[in-house]
Structure formats: structure tokens, C-alpha cells
Amino acid sequence: MFQEKVETRRREEMIPLTLQVAEALEKSRMRSGLCVIYVPHTTAGVTINENADPDVCKDILMGLGKIAPLNWQYSHGEGNSDAHLKASIVGSSVVIPVEDGKLLLGTWQGIYFCEFDGPRTRHVLYQFIPAAPTQVVEE
Amino acid sequence: MFQEKVETRRREEMIPLTLQVAEALEKSRMRSGLCVIYVPHTTAGVTINENADPDVCKDILMGLGKIAPLNWQYSHGEGNSDAHLKASIVGSSVVIPVEDGKLLLGTWQGIYFCEFDGPRTRHVLYQFIPAAPTQVVEE
Amino acid sequence: MFQEKVETRRREEMIPLTLQVAEALEKSRMRSGLCVIYVPHTTAGVTINENADPDVCKDILMGLGKIAPLNWQYSHGEGNSDAHLKASIVGSSVVIPVEDGKLLLGTWQGIYFCEFDGPRTRHVLYQFIPAAPTQVVEE
Numbered sequence: 001m002f003q004e005k006v007e008t009r010r011r012e013e014m015i016p017l018t019l020q021v022a023e024a025l026e027k028s029r030m031r032s033g034l035c036v037i038y039v040p041h042t043t044a045g046v047t048i049n050e051n052a053d054p055d056v057c058k059d060i061l062m063g064l065g066k067i068a069p070l071n072w073q074y075s076h077g078e079g080n081s082d083a084h085l086k087a088s089i090v091g092s093s094v095v096i097p098v099e100d101g102k103l104l105l106g107t108w109q110g111i112y113f114c115e116f117d118g119p120r121t122r123h124v125l126y127q128f129i130p131a132a133p134t135q136v137v138e139e
Numbered sequence: 140m141f142q143e144k145v146e147t148r149r150r151e152e153m154i155p156l157t158l159q160v161a162e163a164l165e166k167s168r169m170r171s172g173l174c175v176i177y178v179p180h181t182t183a184g185v186t187i188n189e190n191a192d193p194d195v196c197k198d199i200l201m202g203l204g205k206i207a208p209l210n211w212q213y214s215h216g217e218g219n220s221d222a223h224l225k226a227s228i229v230g231s232s233v234v235i236p237v238e239d240g241k242l243l244l245g246t247w248q249g250i251y252f253c254e255f256d257g258p259r260t261r262h263v264l265y266q267f268i269p270a271a272p273t274q275v276v277e278e
Numbered sequence: 279m280f281q282e283k284v285e286t287r288r289r290e291e292m293i294p295l296t297l298q299v300a301e302a303l304e305k306s307r308m309r310s311g312l313c314v315i316y317v318p319h320t321t322a323g324v325t326i327n328e329n330a331d332p333d334v335c336k337d338i339l340m341g342l343g344k345i346a347p348l349n350w351q352y353s354h355g356e357g358n359s360d361a362h363l364k365a366s367i368v369g370s371s372v373v374i375p376v377e378d379g380k381l382l383l384g385t386w387q388g389i390y391f392c393e394f395d396g397p398r399t400r401h402v403l404y405q406f407i408p409a410a411p412t413q414v415v416e417e
Contacts, residue, residue, distance in 0.1 A: 040245030179384030
């Protein structure tokens with residue numbers, strides 16, 4: 001298990017985690033298995049999406065703001081129900097297969113911490129679960 | 140593997156599962172690994188969100204009702220396509236890391252069964268997947 | 279680890295994977311554990327939903343098209359930001375518990391590859407993570 005601090009600087013922000021996850025995987029020495037990224041917060045999430053053009057993250061945050069707007073008639077008194085709703089839409093974890101000690105992310109995939117109610121000090125957990133020793137790659 | 144019955148009482152409802160999952164984890168005796176919560180239904184889901192103010196769950200159900208309304212022009216004849224759509228948005232599983240025999244939920248996180256087409260008798264599965272014995276906590 | 283090619287034929291399409299996953303599980307010879315289905319793309323996803331009436335998939339694609347429309351004012355120049363947004367809503371993986379060598383899918387559940395920006399040649403990964411040998415089914 002690895003835990004990392006993430007300092008967010010805006011109310012809504014997508015922060016790349018791919019390099020940090022790859023580094024934790026290397027330290028874990030796991031060759032084959034499952035990488036789990038877990039966010040222990042209720043107004044933040046984690047997703048996998050495009051790692052090349054930063055406009056994609058901008059569009060995702062813009063889109064989520066239209067899908068779950070801040071100004072609906074919510075009951076919760078803290079004024080951040082939109083962020084709770086986004087957390088349940090995007091999810092609090094992602095899993096990625098690992099083979100030969102590498103994350104099997106696609107060419108264009110990056111891992112992003114999703115802040116929906118910042119700025120805050122956040123944490124993220126990385127966990128590595130080994131596959132059975134007999135598994136092999138097949139097509 | 141543990142299976143539990145969930146009796147829902149309304150069309151839409153979020154039912155806390157955290158205590159039940161913690162109890163199943165204790166019975167499993169797993170110290171370190173991954174807890175998987177799986178919903179074997181297509182008009183229900185499972186999510187992790189705020190465990191303190193029940194208004195957050197109310198806001199999430201209200202918000203999902205605006206995001207995927209009952210009265211769109213759907214093709215499926217059973218009149219519950221909104222519930223199928225919500226199930227795919229929220230998802231049919233969550234995973235939570237376990238260390239020292241404890242769920243690593245954040246302070247404000249609770250686990251919720253999400254009924255989108257009740258009332259019904261539902262089931263939920265809890266599964267525990269061990270980490271490699273050599274893993275340690277690092278920051 | 280198993281990798282499979284998926285040829286999609288429309289811009290948006292849900293393609294059943296259940297039989298292929300069951301076949302890969304059989305080849306893996308895993309009796310008890312977790313099946314992970316992973317999509318290494320940023321404009322596609324994977325979900326679990328109704329396996330009987332194909333109108334449900336039609337309604338899900340229609341609904342996602344209303345939730346994340348093609349014609350919003352996006353920044354990303356490729357004209358497929360709606361597909362990236364849908365990928366983050368639906369997610370890039372699903373997990374399914376396995377017991378006695380069988381996927382514990384519910385009666386009405388099927389696994390679907392979700393194409394949001396096709397037609398394209400896509401890939402999907404199936405991974406099998408064993409449970410601890412001591413686990414038993416309890417209710």
C-alpha cells in the first residue's frame with residue numbers, strides 16, 4: 001500500500017497521477033497483477049482519460065459542470081452537493097492490469113485525480129494485488 | 140465470498156452497507172488486500188459517498204433523476220430505462236483497499252446500495268482478494 | 279492476461295463480451311477470484327447491463343447522448359469530447375467475482391464494450407486475480 005498527498009489549487013481540477021503510480025508500482029516490485037488507485041474522499045474522484053491534449057480534461061470538467069450543476073436546488077447545507085454527485089458519477093477508484101512490471105495503460109491513457117470541491121489537501125492510495133503465478137498473455 | 144439480501148422499500152433509495160461489509164471483512168480474516176462489493180442487478184448499483192448528512196444521498200438521487208429522467212422517449216417496454224441508465228452511470232461494483240484487517244474508507248465515506256427501480260428483494264456480494272504478503276505501507 | 283480485438287462498426291455501439299469473457303475465464307482455470315475487464319482506450323468504455331432486450335442498450339446510448347451531447351462548446355479540436363466525457367462517466371473497467379470457475383453475473387447481466395467514437399479497431403483485456411484459498415461462500 002502506498003499513500004500520497006495531493007494539494008489541489010482550484011475548486012475543480014484534474015491532476016495527473018500516472019508518473020506517481022508507475023513509481024509506486026516499481027517500488028512494489030509486483031510483476032503481474034492489478035493496480036488499484038483509491039480516493040478516500042467524497043467530493044473528489046479518479047478517472048482514466050486522454051494524456052496528450054489538456055483540453056480534454058478541460059472539456060470533461062466543463063461537461064460534468066453541465067451534467068451536475070452547482071445551482072440545482074440541493075438539500076445538503078454545505079453548498080457542494082454538485083461535487084458529491086460528480087464523485088459518484090466518476091467513481092472513487094480505478095483499476096489497471098499490470099504485466100511484466102508495467103501498467104497496461106493504452107497509448108493515450110493517463111490517470112487523473114479529480115478535484116470537485118477544492119482547493120484542499122487530499123490523499124490517494126495505490127495498492128497492488130498479485131495475479132496467480134501461472135497466468136500468461138494470450139490473444 | 141459473502142452474499143447478503145437487501146430489501147428495498149422505495150423506487151429509488153440509497154441503503155448503507157458499510158457495517159455489513161466491515162462485518163464480512165472480519166469474518167473473512169483477510170488482513171491486507173482488496174474488498175470488492177458487487178451488485179448482480181441491472182437496475183441497481185453501488186457507490187461510495189458521504190456517511191454523515193443523509194441529505195447528500197437525497198441530493199444524489201435527486202440529481203441522478205435530473206441527469207437520467209424517467210420521462211425520456213425510451214424504447215425498452217418495461218418503463219425502467221432510466222434505472223438501467225443510472226446503473227451504468229453509477230456502476231455495479233466498488234473496490235476498497237484493506238490494511239490491518241480494516242477497510243481504508245476515508246473519514247466521511249460510506250458504502251451505499253443504490254436502488255433505482257424498487258421496491259425489490261436484491262442481493263449484494265462481498266469478496267476479499269488478498270494482497271501479496273510482502274506489501275508494506277509507504278508514503 | 280488475455281487480450282482480444284473488437285472491431286466496431288458505428289460511432290456509438292454496445293458490443294456484448296460476456297461469452298468471450300467466460301471463455302477466457304475457462305482457459306485461465308481460475309476457480310475463485312476476481313475477473314477484471316479493462317479497456318485501454320479514452321473514447322470507449324465497458325459496462326454491465328441488461329442482456330435480454332437489446333432496446334436497453336439502445337436507450338443507454340440514447341441517454342448518454344443527451345447527458346453528454348456532441349454539440350456542446352468543447353475546446354478539444356478532434357470533435358470527440360463527448361466520447362471522452364462518456365468514457366469517464368461509464369468507466370474503463372468492470373470487475374466481476376468468480377466462484378467455482380463461473381462469473382457471478384446476475385441473471386439479467388451482460389458485459390458490454392461501449393464504443394463512443396467508432397468505427398475503430400479496439401482492444402480489451404481480461405485479467406483474473408485469485409482469491410485466498412480459504413474463502414468460502416456464506417450468506
